[in-house]
Amino acid sequence: MxxxxxxxxxxxxxxxxxxxxxxxxxxxxxxxxxxxxxxxxxxxxxxxxxxxxxxxxxxxxxxxxxxxxxxxxxxxxxxxxxxxxxxxxxxxxxxxxxxxxxxxxxxxxxxxxxxxxxxxxxxxxxxxxxxxxxxxxxxxxxxxxxxxxxxxxxxxxxxxxxxxxxxxxxxxxxxxxxxxxxxxxxxxxxxxxxxxxxxxxxxxxxxxxxxxxxxxxxxxxxxxxxxxxxxxxxxxxxxxxxxxxxxxxGGKGADIIFDDCNVEAAAEATARHMFRNSGQSCNAPSRMLVQRNVYEQAVVAAARVAKEVRVGDPASDRTEMGPVVNAGQFGRIRGLIEAGIQEGARLVAGGADLPEGVDSGYFIRPTVFADVHNGMTVAREEIFGPVLTILPFDTEEEAIAIANDSVYGLAAYLWTDDAEKARRVSRKLRAGMVRLNGTDLPYGAPFGGFGQxxxxxxxxxxxxxxxxxxxxxxxxxxxx
Structure with missing residues (x-):
């Protein structure tokens, strides 16, 4: 080669x-x-x-x-x-x-x-x-x-x-x-x-x-x-x-889940999207914001997905997630996972250790942090690895404020069954792309973002x- x-x-x-x-x-x-x-x-x-x-x-x-x-x-x-x-x-x-x-x-x-x-x-x-x-x-x-x-x-x-x-x-x-x-x-x-x-x-x-x-x-x-x-x-x-x-x-995509949608399905879809391509996507939904009264339900669903993802040989038809690209990224991501633990985030899945059964290559365990706030390193830096952070919110205004509290503004995600809320919140999110309820943008849609x-x-x-x-x-x- x-x-x-x-x-x-x-x-x-x-x-x-x-x-x-x-x-x-x-x-x-x-x-x-x-x-x-x-x-x-x-x-x-x-x-x-x-x-x-x-x-x-x-x-x-x-x-x-x-x-x-x-x-x-x-x-x-x-x-x-x-x-x-x-x-x-x-x-x-x-x-x-x-x-x-x-x-x-x-x-x-x-x-x-x-x-x-x-x-x-x-x-x-x-x-x-x-x-x-x-x-x-x-x-x-x-x-x-x-x-x-x-x-x-x-x-x-x-x-x-x-x-x-x-x-x-x-x-x-x-x-x-x-x-x-x-x-x-x-x-x-x-x-x-x-x-x-x-x-x-x-x-x-x-x-x-x-x-x-x-x-x-x-x-x-x-x-x-x-x-x-x-x-x-x-x-x-x-x-x-x-x-x-x-x-x-770069990006640090906010994924807002309101309590008026199928919360479990939204959390599972967000986690699977986050772990696709080993989290190495600038538009990944890396910050999951969940309304507080359904927060733990979403945390449990996301952690379950992380534990079910099949990590291993890219050449295997069974593999769902492969390694990260190189040794530099491997070390950086593991360091950021350690930083999340040290700063007090609740580790509910994954961690800095190699996945079970893996003894070589640059493999990272699908990782989920709960009880994160926007001042933490894992909430602010683009990790560019399979690490999902979950943050609670109480009101629509608070969710928008947390989502927009970032130097990035590439992609945002929104889950709600309230059509007017979907339109209202979409317009207030400072992002170049907003995806509603698990939909995707087609070829030909403009790809790009706000801010950095x-x-x-x-x-x-x-x-x-x-x-x-x-x-x-x-x-x-x-x-x-």
Whole structure:
């Protein structure tokens, strides 16, 4: 599983850098391959290829770009199981999750961008009936795309698909902890006939590759999904050359359960959602807020789910939760669990010890803390692991205040059978997405948040617009 070449200018090329790192399988902590790490020269070569390809690609008609995306979808669908298996190996997603939502999300986003292209008015009059003034949408330029390891294809396709649809050329820097699926995706684009230089791939670290992309004078737009710390660093680097910056960052999702719903079902669904992907989702419902008169009922239900989750080998069909991605995350999550215990939260399931029957790999026990308040570390920090915190509230106003008491504002969840309350509370939650009563947002919905959860939106029309410039033209010749 060696990934020792980069995809630049329509060809697989040897890196300029000689740096190599081990690719670690988190299920056993052992090396399963080698990854080449790029440097400044590698980035410059990739950006130069994207610059050369920009004039011709940005001038293509939307219908032509849509046809290219349709070919990408066809190849992706055929190679989806390969991509899923790579995700299972590189970041520990269980087989069912890898072949379902993990690989499936990539296909879903690509298909939706094809649909969304029909909803964009690439050229239109400034006002209805105006024959003199025209609005034209044009590709922004070369895009630098920096993606994470937790949902590899979800994030890669949200960025690459939108940039392709808009007419941008690009350089992708995937996470060094999820390089296998990204390399396969490059093969998909190559096989689908994406023109040389339109898509380029350079592996590497944030320090060596990410920083150069962020500050490169020939990059016009940068889109990063990652930590808030990384988003701040990218924004500072990009400011020197006044790039457009899109950031999808952290989250600490509030999940509010009122006493007028099926409390047990809501708590169970919240816990299962929290433990999916080993808790490694920025939009995970990590803070469960429960009305006090049904609080213990929810605590018992969530703890029961935690104890029932089958943790183990990602390759097993029985496994529901695999490991976390690497040793660094493993140590950090266990440290935060210890902090929760030390700060007085009530541990009702899980803990910092390895799961029963596990003696290797980066596995964390599904963990539930009750009697948490918003001043505790486990309530404020994004743990990014399978740790659910439960907080009580008495009134609707208190629930909203607790939910909004966070630097983040990505996703919120709400459970109530009162339709007016659902509408009222949804409007007051400071989050980019609100999911009511276990529903999910479809492909094409805008993904993004408030506050330190980021800037901009991904998905559908909103995602494509992140890569477009708006041009106003007066004195437009009348076709008649």
């Amino acid at each position: 060696n990934t020792l070449q980069f995809y630049i200018g329509g060809a697989w090329v040897q890196p300029d850098s000689a740096d190599v790192m081990d690719i670690i399988n988190p299920a056993n902590g052992e090396a399963c391959g080698k990854l080449a790490l790029g440097n400044r020269t590698d980035v410059d070569l990739a950006v130069a290829a994207a610059v050369r390809a920009f004039d011709s690609w940005s001038a293509t008609a939307p219908a032509e770009r849509k046809a290219v995306l349709q070919r990408v979808v066809e190849v992706y669908r055929r190679r989806s199981d390969e991509i899923a298996d790579a995700i299972m190996i590189e970041m520990g997603a269980p087989k069912g999750l890898a072949r379902g939502p993990q690989a499936g999300s990539g296909l879903g986003h690509l298909e939706d961008f094809i649909r969304a292209m029909d909803d964009i008015h690439w050229e239109r009059p400034l006002f209805p009936g105006d024959t003199s003034n025209q609005i034209v949408l044009e590709a922004k330029g070369v895009a630098a795309l920096i993606t994470p390891w937790n949902w590899p294809m979800n994030q890669v396709t949200l960025k690459v698909g939108a940039a392709l649809a808009a007419g941008c050329t690009m350089v992708l820097k995937p996470s060094e902890f999820a390089p296998l699926s990204a390399a396969l995706f490059a093969e998909v684009l190559d096989e689908a006939g994406v023109p040389a230089g339109v898509f380029n791939l350079v592996h590497g670290t944030g320090v060596a590759v990410g920083e150069r992309l962020s500050s490169h004078p020939d990059v016009a737009v940068i889109s990063l999904t990652g930590s808030t710390r990384a988003g701040v660093a990218v924004s500072k680097a990009a400011a020197e050359t006044v790039k457009r910056v899109g950031l999808e960052l 959860s980021g800037i901009g939106r991904e998905g559908g029309v909103w995602g494509i617009e992140e890569y477009l410039e708006v041009k106003a033209i007066s004195g437009w010749p009348n076709a008649a």
